[in-house]
Amino acid sequence: MTDGRALLELSNIVKRFPGVLALDRVSFDVRAGEVHALLGENGAGKSTLIKIISGVYQPDEGHINFSGNTVRFNTPAAAQNNGIATIYQELLLYPELSVAENIFMGHAPKTRFGTIDWRAMRSLAREQLASLDIYDLDVNQQVGSLSVGNRQRVEIAKALSQDARVLIMDEPTAALTGADVERLFRIVRLLRERGVGVIYISHRLEEIFELADRVTVLRDGACVGTSQVIDTTEDDLINRMVGRTIEDLYPKQLSRIGEPVLEIESLSRPPLTRNVSLTLRRGEILGLAGLVGSGRSELAQTLFGITPAQSGCIKVNGVECLIDSPAAAIKLGIAYVPEDRSTQGLIKPMSIRENISMAVLKEISNGNLINHLAERELAQKNINQFRIRTSGMEQKVEKLSGGNQQKVVLGKWMASAPDVLIMDEPTRGIDVGAKAEIHRTMSELACRGMAVLMISSELPEIMGMSDTIAVMREGRLVASFTRGDATQEQIAAAMMSGSRSESDEGLVDSNSTKGAAA
Amino acid sequence: QTSHAARWDGADDLPVSPLACGDEEGGAMAAAMPYDGGMAMNPPDKAGEEITLVDVPKLIGIGYFAATTEGMRQAAEELGNVKVKTDGPTEANIDDQITFLDNFITQGVDGLLFAANDPVAIAPVLRTALKKGVHVVGYDANSEPDAREWFVNQAEFNGIAKSMVDSIVAEIGEDGKFAIVTSTFTTPNQARWIAEMQAYQEKCFPNAEWLETVEAQEDNILSFNQANTLINKYGEDLQGLLGMTSVATPASAEAVTQAGLCGEVAVVGLATPNAMKPYVASDCVKSVVLWNPVDLGYAAVHVMRAVVDGKFAPGATEVSAGRLGTLSVVNGSEVLLGAPYVFNKDNINDFDF
Amino acid sequence: MSRVAPTVSRMPSVLSTARRLALSHEGVLLIILMVSLLVLATQTDRFLTTDNLLNQCRLMAEVGLVALPMTYIIITGGIDLSVGSILGLCAIVLGVAWKNYGLPLEFAIVLCLVTGAAAGAVNGYFITRVGVPPLIMTLATLALYRGFAEGVSQSRSVRGYPEWFYQFGQGELFGIPTQLWFLIAALLISAFVLSRTVFGRALYAIGHNETGARFSGLAVDRYKMLIYTFSGFMAGLASFVFVSRVSTTRSDMGTGLELDVIAAVVLGGTSIFGGTGTIIGTALGVVLIQLLKNGLALTGVKGDATIMVIGVVLICSILITNFARSRQATEKPGD
Amino acid sequence: MNTAASTAVSPAQQRGVLKRILRLFASQEAVLLLALVALFVIVGSINSRFIAERNLYSIFLGNAYIAVAAIGMSMVIISGNIDISVGSLIGVLATISGSMAVAGYPLVLCWLVPVLAGVLISSFTGYIVAYLKIPSIVVSLGMLSILKGGLIAVTSGEWITDLPEGYALAQLKPLGVPLPIIFMIVLTILAALWMRFSNTGRAIYAVGGNAEAARLSGISKQRTIMKVFAIHGGFIGIAAVLFATQLSVIQSTVPPNLELTIITASVVGGVSILGGTGTVVGSTLAAILLAAIGSSLIFVSVSPYWLRSVQGVLILLTVLADLYRRKRQRKQGSG
Numbered sequence A: 001m002t003d004g005r006a007l008l009e010l011s012n013i014v015k016r017f018p019g020v021l022a023l024d025r026v027s028f029d030v031r032a033g034e035v036h037a038l039l040g041e042n043g044a045g046k047s048t049l050i051k052i053i054s055g056v057y058q059p060d061e062g063h064i065n066f067s068g069n070t071v072r073f074n075t076p077a078a079a080q081n082n083g084i085a086t087i088y089q090e091l092l093l094y095p096e097l098s099v100a101e102n103i104f105m106g107h108a109p110k111t112r113f114g115t116i117d118w119r120a121m122r123s124l125a126r127e128q129l130a131s132l133d134i135y136d137l138d139v140n141q142q143v144g145s146l147s148v149g150n151r152q153r154v155e156i157a158k159a160l161s162q163d164a165r166v167l168i169m170d171e172p173t174a175a176l177t178g179a180d181v182e183r184l185f186r187i188v189r190l191l192r193e194r195g196v197g198v199i200y201i202s203h204r205l206e207e208i209f210e211l212a213d214r215v216t217v218l219r220d221g222a223c224v225g226t227s228q229v230i231d232t233t234e235d236d237l238i239n240r241m242v243g244r245t246i247e248d249l250y251p252k253q254l255s256r257i258g259e260p261v262l263e264i265e266s267l268s269r270p271p272l273t274r275n276v277s278l279t280l281r282r283g284e285i286l287g288l289a290g291l292v293g294s295g296r297s298e299l300a301q302t303l304f305g306i307t308p309a310q311s312g313c314i315k316v317n318g319v320e321c322l323i324d325s326p327a328a329a330i331k332l333g334i335a336y337v338p339e340d341r342s343t344q345g346l347i348k349p350m351s352i353r354e355n356i357s358m359a360v361l362k363e364i365s366n367g368n369l370i371n372h373l374a375e376r377e378l379a380q381k382n383i384n385q386f387r388i389r390t391s392g393m394e395q396k397v398e399k400l401s402g403g404n405q406q407k408v409v410l411g412k413w414m415a416s417a418p419d420v421l422i423m424d425e426p427t428r429g430i431d432v433g434a435k436a437e438i439h440r441t442m443s444e445l446a447c448r449g450m451a452v453l454m455i456s457s458e459l460p461e462i463m464g465m466s467d468t469i470a471v472m473r474e475g476r477l478v479a480s481f482t483r484g485d486a487t488q489e490q491i492a493a494a495m496m497s498g499s500r501s502e503s504d505e506g507l508v509d510s511n512s513t514k515g516a517a518a
Numbered sequence B: 001q002t003s004h005a006a007r008w009d010g011a012d013d014l015p016v017s018p019l020a021c022g023d024e025e026g027g028a029m030a031a032a033m034p035y036d037g038g039m040a041m042n043p044p045d046k047a048g049e050e051i052t053l054v055d056v057p058k059l060i061g062i063g064y065f066a067a068t069t070e071g072m073r074q075a076a077e078e079l080g081n082v083k084v085k086t087d088g089p090t091e092a093n094i095d096d097q098i099t100f101l102d103n104f105i106t107q108g109v110d111g112l113l114f115a116a117n118d119p120v121a122i123a124p125v126l127r128t129a130l131k132k133g134v135h136v137v138g139y140d141a142n143s144e145p146d147a148r149e150w151f152v153n154q155a156e157f158n159g160i161a162k163s164m165v166d167s168i169v170a171e172i173g174e175d176g177k178f179a180i181v182t183s184t185f186t187t188p189n190q191a192r193w194i195a196e197m198q199a200y201q202e203k204c205f206p207n208a209e210w211l212e213t214v215e216a217q218e219d220n221i222l223s224f225n226q227a228n229t230l231i232n233k234y235g236e237d238l239q240g241l242l243g244m245t246s247v248a249t250p251a252s253a254e255a256v257t258q259a260g261l262c263g264e265v266a267v268v269g270l271a272t273p274n275a276m277k278p279y280v281a282s283d284c285v286k287s288v289v290l291w292n293p294v295d296l297g298y299a300a301v302h303v304m305r306a307v308v309d310g311k312f313a314p315g316a317t318e319v320s321a322g323r324l325g326t327l328s329v330v331n332g333s334e335v336l337l338g339a340p341y342v343f344n345k346d347n348i349n350d351f352d353f
Numbered sequence C: 001m002s003r004v005a006p007t008v009s010r011m012p013s014v015l016s017t018a019r020r021l022a023l024s025h026e027g028v029l030l031i032i033l034m035v036s037l038l039v040l041a042t043q044t045d046r047f048l049t050t051d052n053l054l055n056q057c058r059l060m061a062e063v064g065l066v067a068l069p070m071t072y073i074i075i076t077g078g079i080d081l082s083v084g085s086i087l088g089l090c091a092i093v094l095g096v097a098w099k100n101y102g103l104p105l106e107f108a109i110v111l112c113l114v115t116g117a118a119a120g121a122v123n124g125y126f127i128t129r130v131g132v133p134p135l136i137m138t139l140a141t142l143a144l145y146r147g148f149a150e151g152v153s154q155s156r157s158v159r160g161y162p163e164w165f166y167q168f169g170q171g172e173l174f175g176i177p178t179q180l181w182f183l184i185a186a187l188l189i190s191a192f193v194l195s196r197t198v199f200g201r202a203l204y205a206i207g208h209n210e211t212g213a214r215f216s217g218l219a220v221d222r223y224k225m226l227i228y229t230f231s232g233f234m235a236g237l238a239s240f241v242f243v244s245r246v247s248t249t250r251s252d253m254g255t256g257l258e259l260d261v262i263a264a265v266v267l268g269g270t271s272i273f274g275g276t277g278t279i280i281g282t283a284l285g286v287v288l289i290q291l292l293k294n295g296l297a298l299t300g301v302k303g304d305a306t307i308m309v310i311g312v313v314l315i316c317s318i319l320i321t322n323f324a325r326s327r328q329a330t331e332k333p334g335d
Numbered sequence D: 001m002n003t004a005a006s007t008a009v010s011p012a013q014q015r016g017v018l019k020r021i022l023r024l025f026a027s028q029e030a031v032l033l034l035a036l037v038a039l040f041v042i043v044g045s046i047n048s049r050f051i052a053e054r055n056l057y058s059i060f061l062g063n064a065y066i067a068v069a070a071i072g073m074s075m076v077i078i079s080g081n082i083d084i085s086v087g088s089l090i091g092v093l094a095t096i097s098g099s100m101a102v103a104g105y106p107l108v109l110c111w112l113v114p115v116l117a118g119v120l121i122s123s124f125t126g127y128i129v130a131y132l133k134i135p136s137i138v139v140s141l142g143m144l145s146i147l148k149g150g151l152i153a154v155t156s157g158e159w160i161t162d163l164p165e166g167y168a169l170a171q172l173k174p175l176g177v178p179l180p181i182i183f184m185i186v187l188t189i190l191a192a193l194w195m196r197f198s199n200t201g202r203a204i205y206a207v208g209g210n211a212e213a214a215r216l217s218g219i220s221k222q223r224t225i226m227k228v229f230a231i232h233g234g235f236i237g238i239a240a241v242l243f244a245t246q247l248s249v250i251q252s253t254v255p256p257n258l259e260l261t262i263i264t265a266s267v268v269g270g271v272s273i274l275g276g277t278g279t280v281v282g283s284t285l286a287a288i289l290l291a292a293i294g295s296s297l298i299f300v301s302v303s304p305y306w307l308r309s310v311q312g313v314l315i316l317l318t319v320l321a322d323l324y325r326r327k328r329q330r331k332q333g334s335g
């Protein structure tokens, strides 16, 4: 399947940003019909490298060879015209436009007269989604109303809708659950058969072994080496990435579970939170599993006062209370690490210092006056603790790598020392080394009596960290297990069981008839 | 008499003084009032010497004040020892006008000519000018009397009102119905004219019906639209339109023309001849009321020269103003340009402004 | 990667600090201001005199007062187009309450300020609670409040205030125009609040990313409500100073004020997209526009040419800052 | 989310058609149309002359140029920009057109040159916005001053009279329908189709919706913004010609507040000031609605003093109706 000749070859690429050498003479190549994985710690330069390939950045030194010719992609358009399709790490969609338009923006199907063919666009979009086994997305829906997971799916459909010779995927599965990941892999394998060269970035190592042919590891912007995947082991890769081995990715300390801090009873906010009852105790880590769109984030946001509940009751430390705004939730000691770091978690154009102190501004100020010294100390403490790779605390968050941005979000909320910490996909895009660190911190916090509600789409994480596991489906809590009681299969079954396949068919039908009627 | 018309009183609380009805000149100037203007404090004696004047109209960039500026230029050229420059805000804005005057006082000029956007608002800065020995003469729109020395009055409010009402009644009859298009209700001159018109109409033509008054800014398409709306609203009930500004009148004439109602809806108003020529030529408009703004500017400069030369001091009853001959003093400290002029088909082509 | 380039800034050399300051937008503005001052001063000796400058301060007080809250609002990514109309409405309330309803003038002044705050609060309420975008809301109240002013006053002006009242707009305190004291006090307080307090920080955060700010537990709606109310209040204060300065009240007062204010704020470097801006910048913007108008007029440049110059300065100052910034960005990795 | 409702095929199909019809009615355009119809019915029943053919023509005729200008403005706003200089630009272009006519140039040139000049001047604005990366509000604020100052400097406000026979394009009535109305309708339809079916049209939405995403999908932000401003200039040119030829004289000044009127039409028409959404059909309907409101208030004899307040309230109500619609839609969408 691999013909051995490089389709795309980068040699000695150097890229500098103010204060940072992001890529240091990196050489890299992809062959037609292979999946080449790119690994590295947060901030190692992976995204920068693929942005150079896709024409977003221009290299300071070095050159790019594409199917035999030296090329220079000055704009993303130039790269696209050469058949390079990219799924970026940060989702880039048009919130006001429909799913179909998002998928085909820039390369919409045309009629004979050269105008945009809306009907074809809608049906092609439907086909594209169907080929990804996605039937629950309406192509006319506004993307702005979709959850992160669904947006990720749109993003994937968008990249696959172009006839690509090279497909670049920067952490496409960060917000996806098992079944979606499987489907994605099927497609990637299909493309590989067809001779497409795929560059694949992920922090989930098991995916590399499942999917990739070769793997290149970057460290501190330099290339550590390329090897065949079959010739290497997980430990080996980790070692190459972080320069040490990780003993245990899920360093769970068993803590003493105390009295309930957060009790919710038949909480509802239709359509996505229906009659949910849950108890969270001191020292407990409660893992919330579910498929994309099962309503986990919605539940969390209801608890945090962003979408206040319409009925039901919330008790904090045994006292019934009304949570109608994030400020109210914070006052009650509830903190929420949101899943969408770009819009919800961070103020990206502001500095790391300002972001970290954002949720505790009142605490670190004298009256209304911000205490800059305390603020700086706090920021430095967080940078050190989570090893945020940055040129300083005044660095704008938008200039950080994706994983480091996620660390800032975590740091910001852990700084607020809440009683109840809700974390929505906390380790999304975080490298293995840092992940272990975050898990350790999480566990420690629990031991000190904090209650953690962890939403995660990574089953191993749920299994590894939770004391209690709850499963949500279609807005309802459908199952609950205690640590050690459940197998991965049982949880997965609870996530998916029900009428999914039937209703899928129903939707297929109505979709296709709608298409015909249109 | 509709309810809104009843409220017209000029937006200030001054009394109205309608002239006598008909042609008799009964309203001839009331008994001489003592001088009530201000005085420049110790102005440098520049009698016969060259002086620099600055003219600050309500706003620059509109036809009417382009004409007064032209008149000033003519006077300056004729006199030879006067330099005059016009500058002012681009919108009729009380605040900006004050700023301009302030700047010119600082710059140091011999005399200020002004047309006030607001009689009271402009007063403090004018008083400052007088205090600094700068001569101040107003034209077109007055300030509080003591804030300037003389005011060149193009025509008295009641005189204009009489001309306008007489002209429209001549066309639509003593029981005709008419409506008014004005700039804004807050523009002092227009407000006073309308107040005087109402008083005069009530006194002399009580059977005429005043339908409505609408605002149209100084915007000709808006004026056109407003005139159209009035025509459409009242249908045949509407017999006459009065334009209170040199923008509103041609626009009203245009609306009548485009609606094909020439002869059925009479248009009378204040306007400059050039803008009205097509409508007068097509017989859609019979008469246009106006003083000659070129003469107004011309007179203002002559009055200023006379003041500087010491030839025109408080108590004087007339002043000579070049080609305009002698102009008489009214109301204590106002120089009257003359009766308002009524242009018609016969004489309109003699004017070019 | 994190071979962080040796940080020169650890030892803040005077030179580099000076350069950074000069390259900031405020720096650029200050330089433009200095240059224009110098150039204009050589053209006429009447420009750079205490009397003239103090007098200019008097004239710019209203724009200055309203520009402060406008800076706050624009920093949050909003806008308030209704300030001119609020000013008109407040002036009318002041006049009508005193003259037609016979209230004591002191009370009328308070009523005028309250009206301003209320008008602003109405904007704020619709913007935060109902979710009307600020531009649309204030575009509607631009018409609405002006309409109220006309309706309440029946388009009549109010004149003949007692002598003491003129003290605020025409008088002096310790040789300095009274309203300048108001302006300076308001300026210092707003600058301090914006740069030092939680409130100020929140405004920037809201401007950059409102959702993010809300998710961080900041009371976004309350802050927004506050600044629109503040804006109305300051328009009320400006109306009081204005009425006192020009001795009369008219319903068309403050027409077009919004554009002057926005021009000053934008010239001061506040980004219309929200998130950046300073009070110092705004102050420089107000001063620069006023001095250009004045200085050019004194050197004999006509009004039409003056507004052209201001247009050019507006575009060029932002252009220069952009250029300086991009130079800075490209230079850095090199050194 | 997959719902149980989609089990049977035929109801789903029916629902599809129904949904589409409902969706059509649940748009901003529908709200405006409804408001327009309501206005005509209510005011028509009070005074039947309001809905007489002649008055309908008057409403459309005198405001067609605003609708045409609002088309271009809507495109600019959808692309995430704004143009405050339109009023001044229309003044300048109308003056160019009139001066050429008086100077005896062929009439066709007098009509075409302003359009070209509009494209050129607006492209210049667009160039500064797109390539020198200065926010459009700053550039157009600057351009406003420059154009206005320049116009006054050149004409000093002399009106243009003695326009040649046949120049009055806007007074023609092919097939009995005034030409401005034809222009308004045809241009709106063309622009609407173009916005929906052309690449550039979609690119405008993309750039306004998410500029970074647009860049990464190979859409050049710069070129798109350039194009938007150029086309906008064309519409402004046409609007200026309609404006100039409507009456027999041209008031060579900047029509007061015209930019606010045009922007109001756009935003009331549902164009989001943040960019990315809106339609030109909406803006045209809004322009008509605003004009009809102005006219209707005279018809029902609202006190002239309170006229503007009522107008403000009505604008606000339209905006609120749309907001309410959107909220309902969002609720349904997630259900």
Ligand SMILES: Nc1ncnc2c1ncn2[C@@H]1O[C@H](COP(=O)(O)OP(=O)(O)OP(=O)(O)O)[C@@H](O)[C@H]1O
Pocket (backbone or CB within 6 Å): A017, A018, A020, A022, A040, A041, A042, A043, A044, A045, A046, A047, A048, A049, A089, A389, A390, A398, A399, A400, A401, A402, A403, A404, A429, A431, C001, C002
């Ligand atoms: N626009 C930029 N300006 C300045 N520095 C940048 C910029 N983009 C990236 N960097 C820096 O370059 C380095 C490499 O970042 P990059 O995004 O390539 O990391 P990554 O390997 O993708 O990490 P992650 O796994 O966290 O996504 C980081 O230190 C980051 O801070």
Ligand SMILES: Nc1ncnc2c1ncn2[C@@H]1O[C@H](COP(=O)(O)OP(=O)(O)OP(=O)(O)O)[C@@H](O)[C@H]1O
Pocket (backbone or CB within 6 Å): A144, A145, A146, A147, A148, A149, A150, A175, A272, A290, A291, A292, A293, A294, A295, A296, A297, A298, A299, A339, A457, D001, D334
């Ligand atoms: N702001 C929103 N408006 C409307 N619908 C939304 C919104 N956010 C999410 N949804 C919808 O709600 C459903 C559940 O979303 P939610 O984010 O709660 O699920 P989740 O289990 O966290 O899944 P994900 O992994 O996608 O985040 C999704 O199908 C999505 O379409």
Ligand SMILES: [Mg+2]
Pocket (backbone or CB within 6 Å): A046, A047, A048, A089, A170, A401, A402, A403
């Ligand atoms: Mg990355």
Ligand SMILES: [Mg+2]
Pocket (backbone or CB within 6 Å): A147, A148, A149, A296, A297, A298, A339, A424
């Ligand atoms: Mg989620």
